Amino acid sequence: MRTEPFQVRGRFLTAIAIRIDVESPDESFYAALDEKIKTAANLLIGAPVLLDLAAVPGLVSRDLLHNVIRAIRSKGLLLFGVQNANPQQKALAEELGLIQVLIGRDTPLQQPTRAAPPRRQRLVEPPENKIIRRHVRSGQMVVAERGDLTIVGSVSSGAEVVASGNIHIYGTLRGRAMAGATGDASARIFCSKLEAELLAISGLFKTSETIDSDLRGCNVQAFLEDETLCIERFV
């Protein structure tokens, strides 16, 4: 059987959009661009980049656009397309070797005046906290992949609740709770009554056998201190 010399695969990629807010980019535009690349080099260098033309429908000069493209590319950014281009801009972009990218949902970039903190810029997506308004029963598992998990109810023995952030349980925790599941050592677990089978934060755990029996039935919080899982009552 002959196999094809290539395979078709779907790929999603994350690109950075640079929204141009001035109709005729001048020296100050390029200076600001330099500044931005310096402060956010980790984020920008080597990343696929789009030009967002939503705010500048009047930017239709071939020379101006060409200069912008050259300037951005010369800084090491991988500019490959435009978005929100009007027909005139689209034709121009194609001429200059950029593709038109249609994006169903785009989040606005922060205003350029606000300097983005350089660290952890890749995690700017907002957290997705979860609230569960019922009991989590034996055999059930609730996961908050990106954020806090709040349970208004009890977590039964044999149930599991997992969050990348904090876990709040307004009820009895009889099952397992794992906070900071993606490695956040500052995550905490709060519950109004502790009867847990297992508590874990960022991979460090205590089982019912190692949890101080004085804490059973109490309202507590669990947190990491010096790489140790601590459980404290609320006074």
Add this chain to the structure above:
Amino acid sequence: MTQLKDKDPLGKVIVITSGKGGVGKTTSAAAIAAALAKRGHKTVVIDFDVGLRNLDMIMGCERRVVFDFINVIQGEARLKQALIKDKRLDTLSILPTSQTRDKDALTQDGVEKVLNELKEQFDYIICDSPAGIERGAQLAMYFADEAVVVTNPEVSSVRDSDRVLGLLASKTKRAEDEGTEVKAQVLLTRHDQRRVDAGEMMTIDDVLEILAVPLLGVVPESPAVLRASNVGMPIVLDEPSEASRAYEAAVARLLGEEVDMSMSKEKKPGFFSRLFGAPA
């Protein structure tokens, strides 16, 4: 029966389930169905435990089984041919299951079709679930309007019931189509106050705190239950006992009547234990 012709049958599907085996599901299904029928409601009880049929024995009709639930699902018999009319109560029917097939013979479409047909004739359709949480148990609960979760006051039974309550909240037609939960209530069976007092058995409050659903009733451990099932008599049709009174009270509550819970406990020697058992 004549007065029932005036109005459409209620067609309410109630599943008797538990997760754990041997807690008294079939006994409870038979008792609840018989108690409903005794009150004049047209009631049918279906055995979903394919391959381990027991319900017909508890109901005392095992020698009258010709066609069964599976035959009807597979189109080999009509529903009318498979339904067995109880000889003691003309409002009560039994739909037995097959001893020779297994649970794969149950199909969702088939179960739905049979239940829809039963809804046109009966007020209450009691589904006696098999133990476990596999296909048979899931199909028994899938089309339910209400659920009775039978639990013994011991940890493994309570935990399995909790698991089943989770399934009732997610794996039923009501949950999937309408996002509403099947109304579930717990029926505590084989309760023994002396063993509770001795610390060998969980208290009713412990069980309810974990399961967090309303209590339908408490059936005491009683030799009358075993005797009744040995002679193929639903307990509520046998001579009065504490257990039969407990089932009658549970059914009254199932129908929405307010029945004092202490009624099922007042015969107990430990009147004071109730005071001690109550949370402060």
